[in-house]
Amino acid sequence: MEEKIYREKENKVEAFLDDTAEALKNKLRSYKNKAYLVYILYATSLVIGITVIVGIVMAYLFRKSALEDKVEDYIISHFTWQIKTFWGSIIIFLLAIISIITIILPYIILILGLAWWIYRIVKGWMYLSKEQTIPNKWF
Numbered sequence: 001m002e003e004k005i006y007r008e009k010e011n012k013v014e015a016f017l018d019d020t021a022e023a024l025k026n027k028l029r030s031y032k033n034k035a036y037l038v039y040i041l042y043a044t045s046l047v048i049g050i051t052v053i054v055g056i057v058m059a060y061l062f063r064k065s066a067l068e069d070k071v072e073d074y075i076i077s078h079f080t081w082q083i084k085t086f087w088g089s090i091i092i093f094l095l096a097i098i099s100i101i102t103i104i105l106p107y108i109i110l111i112l113g114l115a116w117w118i119y120r121i122v123k124g125w126m127y128l129s130k131e132q133t134i135p136n137k138w139f
Contacts, residue, residue: 031071034062035078042082056086 041055063079127134 031062031066031069031075034058035075035082038062038079038082042085052086056083059083059086 038055038059041051041058045052045055059079059082063076063083066076066079124134
């Protein structure tokens, strides 16, 4: 009789452990899929830019949830990686814009200055050929 009770308890414990292990596997699979989703959103942002905003918000929310659920470290590391990828990309993008401005802006100023210089030469030439006084203006 005691052996039967012992086996029943053992079966219940094994079933409980199996159910718990299965639940943990499902939770891990769920977070893994969430990490894939953020990667997909980041990749799609190359075509549809707004998805990167959705991706970063989800990465922050998923990481917080994963930390609370005590999910395996490698999953949490992916959410952290995705967050760092977003902010690193923003910094690189801003540096690129600044460098473009600092590289292109001098050329734009140079072209505008050259156009202004040519304009003043032509205008002066025309006033001189008509024997007129040039107005005291910059343009």
